[in-house]
Amino acid sequence: MKFIRSQKADSAGRPLVFHISQREKVVLLATLKLYPLLDVSYHQLSRDPKTSGQAEQQWLEEAMEQQRQDHKKKLGQFFNNDRRFFKDGKDDLLFTLTGEQMEWLLRVLNEIRVGSWVRLGQPELEEARKLSLTGAQARLFTAMELSGYFQAALLEAFS
Amino acid sequence: MAETAAPVAPPDTEKKEKTDPKESRDRGYLVICWNDPVNLMDYVTHVFQTVFGWPKAKARRHMLQVHETGKSLLVRETFEKAEHYVHQLQAYGLQATMEREE
DSSP states (O other): OEEOTTSOOOTTOOOEEEEEEHHHHHHHHHHHTTOOOOOGGGOOSOSSTTTSOHHHHHHHHHHHHHHHHHHHHHHHHHHTOGGGEEEETTTEEEEEEOHHHHHHHHHHHHHHHHHHHHHTTSOOHHHHHHSOOOHHHHHHHHHHHHHHHHHHHHHGGGO | OOOOOOOOOOTTTTTOSSOOHHHHHHOOEEEEEEOOSSSOHHHHHHHHHHHHOOOHHHHHHHHHHHHHHSEEEEEEEOHHHHHHHHHHHHHTTOOEEEEEOO
16 A cells, blocks of 8 residues: 555645555455454553542543444444545555545554554564464454554655 | 644643643643554654644654653643543553653
8 A cells, every 4th residue: 555645635635545456455444344452441541540530540441432432433434435445557446535534544553553462462573573373363463563554554644 | 745634732722821820830740651562653753743733853752752761751731631632642542641740
């Protein structure tokens, strides 16, 4: 997946355009199907229990849960649109996003990346690459790497 | 360069530039971002730009501080604003917390 630099997002809301292969599209959609992976208990308001109370912690967890539900619902709607991907040549596609949609997709992909990492036991990434993984762990590791790949492609548009 | 999304302003930030002594006393909460090996460096920089409206150079400085020293103090704020920022940063998946200043 590659950002097409000639297409700039602007305040008028013109979309950002990405070039994506058919295979990348399949992988992107399969990766996004994993959402959500991160448990709300991952979110801690403070490391010092004296800083905030239980109510504030609970509010944070509720806000994160609401966000998960909103993102999950939006994912279903967003990618059910047949016009999300346009044909570009024989095998490749164009994928367009507004700036706002890109912010949202970056968050979703990051949740999958962080959630996979947490489920793998929060390893150092170099260590994780040397581990012999079970099938389930290998799927999580792949999801973590793939979501990072797509995030990097999206972030190109901001560079 | 593509524009980033508009910064997410916490309540009341635009109302007054000067802080009164009381607000200064109340600003005893630190918003800290902690290092983890999984968030991409460019992503963290982007999040700091988006949440705080910082220029890229400042956002990148804080990102590198997190990466190299394990944490970065992002802002010192009142309880409510610090909580707002932590919610924003955690919504992006960063390990950010608020801590009472000693």
